[in-house]
Amino acid sequence: MAEIRVEHLHKAFHGFVAVQNSNFVIEDRTFFVMLGPSGCGKTTTLRMIAGLELPTSGRILLDGADVTFKRASERDIAFVFQLFALYPHMNVRRNIGFPLVSTGMKRAEVKARVEEAARILRITDLLDRPVSGLSSGDRQRVALGRAIVRRPMAFMMDEPLGALDSEMRDVMCGELRGLHDRLKATTVYVTHDQTEAMSLGDKIAVMSHGVIEQWGTPREVYDRPASVFVADFIGSPPMNLLTFHDGLQPGRGSVRVGEADIGIPAPREAVTKRDLILGVRPEHVRLSDAARLRGEVFGTEYLGTTQIVTVTTPHGVTRARLAANVKVSIGEAVGLEFRPDRISVFDAA
Numbered sequence: 001m002a003e004i005r006v007e008h009l010h011k012a013f014h015g016f017v018a019v020q021n022s023n024f025v026i027e028d029r030t031f032f033v034m035l036g037p038s039g040c041g042k043t044t045t046l047r048m049i050a051g052l053e054l055p056t057s058g059r060i061l062l063d064g065a066d067v068t069f070k071r072a073s074e075r076d077i078a079f080v081f082q083l084f085a086l087y088p089h090m091n092v093r094r095n096i097g098f099p100l101v102s103t104g105m106k107r108a109e110v111k112a113r114v115e116e117a118a119r120i121l122r123i124t125d126l127l128d129r130p131v132s133g134l135s136s137g138d139r140q141r142v143a144l145g146r147a148i149v150r151r152p153m154a155f156m157m158d159e160p161l162g163a164l165d166s167e168m169r170d171v172m173c174g175e176l177r178g179l180h181d182r183l184k185a186t187t188v189y190v191t192h193d194q195t196e197a198m199s200l201g202d203k204i205a206v207m208s209h210g211v212i213e214q215w216g217t218p219r220e221v222y223d224r225p226a227s228v229f230v231a232d233f234i235g236s237p238p239m240n241l242l243t244f245h246d247g248l249q250p251g252r253g254s255v256r257v258g259e260a261d262i263g264i265p266a267p268r269e270a271v272t273k274r275d276l277i278l279g280v281r282p283e284h285v286r287l288s289d290a291a292r293l294r295g296e297v298f299g300t301e302y303l304g305t306t307q308i309v310t311v312t313t314p315h316g317v318t319r320a321r322l323a324a325n326v327k328v329s330i331g332e333a334v335g336l337e338f339r340p341d342r343i344s345v346f347d348a349a
């Protein structure tokens with residue numbers, strides 16, 4: 001059992017705010033991903049949860065117990081710093097068993113636990129091999145083994161796949177997810193890679209400049225981004241963003257962008273702020289001769305089953321994800337239509 005609750009967590013380094021008033025709950029057995037660009041405060045947050053860094057203010061609760069001021073060694077959390085950090089002079093068995101041996105555990109118990117971890121990671125046949133000759137993937141499995149033999153309440157993983165080439169990263173991504181499905185241990189996983197976050201996370205927290213912009217399921221952050229930052233950071237290509245100026249009126253299901261009336265989900269409340277931003281994912285854009293929003297095809301990117309068509313308009317660049325067999329030519333004048341129920345509206349920053 002491990003539910004992690006973070007309340008008003010704040011961390012400043014000599015006046016520089018690295019983490020600002022963070023609030024989120026990591027439910028027991030969840031694979032929770034912290035996603036954001038370099039320097040946004042992911043590692044600092046993870047280190048505070050693990051007890052390697054003291055917060056400036058705020059609280060961390062593990063299964064309801066306040067651990068904010070408890071030492072890392074009292075928290076029963078395994079921190080996977082870098083999956084490559086193995087002891088080169090020890091074989092696989094001793095590398096995996098090391099954290100147990102150092103607690104004084106009996107040899108027979110260590111052996112049983114190491115062999116169980118090896119079975120879970122499917123590296124039983126490597127147990128008596130030196131780590132020096134192993135492939136990068138197998139070295140990662142060994143390093144994971146060293147974390148799981150402890151049977152901790154939770155795992156913290158800080159960009160564990162960062163050092164791998166993209167092919168190996170895909171393989172290990174799948175294995176990490178599979179491992180989590182078997183162990184069901186609460187895991188907090190840090191990455192700057194949105195594809196990794198989307199495929200691994202039960203929940204994703206998106207961070208920017210020390211602030212959690214949004215947290216929720218991959219579907220929630222993708223379908224209903226809470227801010228322009230999230231809309232732009234998640235999705236490839238990212239959400240199309242168009243500025244409009246006439247605010248929102250309650251019950252009025254459209255806004256004016258240039259010449260065009262664009263259907264939107266009718267707002268409940270008025271927003272009088274002049275500049276707002278309309279967001280629509282490329283897969284919710286289609287070409288339509290009748291549409292009033294006009295543009296010119298700038299380029300196409302063929303992706304097999306779909307293609308990304310880039311259209312320049314007087315209001316900026318808009319990308320549409322269309323079926324690969326839709327014929328478009330560069331320079332062609334087109335009209336753009338958006339799916340009204342899939343439109344988001346954001347405050348202009």
Ligand code: ADP
Pocket residue numbers: 013016017018036037038039040041042043044045
């Ligand atoms: P991320 O892991 O998202 O890349 P970090 O949590 O490592 O970001 O860092 C967030 C910000 O806090 C960065 O600007 C970083 O330079 C700063 N920072 C991190 N640790 C320290 C420290 N020990 N002293 C001073 N500044 C730090």
Ligand code: MG
Pocket residue numbers: 039042043044158
């Ligand atoms: Mg980091």
